[in-house]
Amino acid sequence: MNQIALSFSLTLLLAASVLPAHAKQNSSLKSPASGVLCDRYACANGTDGISRPLTEKYLGKKVANKLYSQGDVDPTEFTFANGIFCDVKERLCREDRYYGEGGKRTGAVSKKYTELLFGH
Secondary structure (H helix, E strand, O other): OHHHHHHHHHHHHHHHHHHHHHHHOOOOOOOOOOEEEEEEOOOOEEEEOOOOHHHHHHHHHHHHHHHOOOOOEEOOOOOOOOOOEEOOOEEEEOOOOOEOHHOOOOOOHHHHHHHHHHOO
């Protein structure tokens, strides 16, 4: 293999090894204040759910405008970019948003994110 091909192959290998870490970092949740969770698209609290003022405060006006240009959305049930689903009425966050038999949610309760968002 010549030196140019080897360099190109090593560059691709390096890029591929960095991408999953970068993608995971972008979908992680942060808690910039007590009772607030944010991903890169929205911020929510345990009372109102997805919040335009919190999104503007922690992610910027541009992100909030983009979020609220999506149309009519129920802000009390939402799924973050990392797949964590939260329901303000239930006061729980779950590992996913799916339903099983009998119309019950199937996702395991996420103690970590439930506590961060709802304080319990």
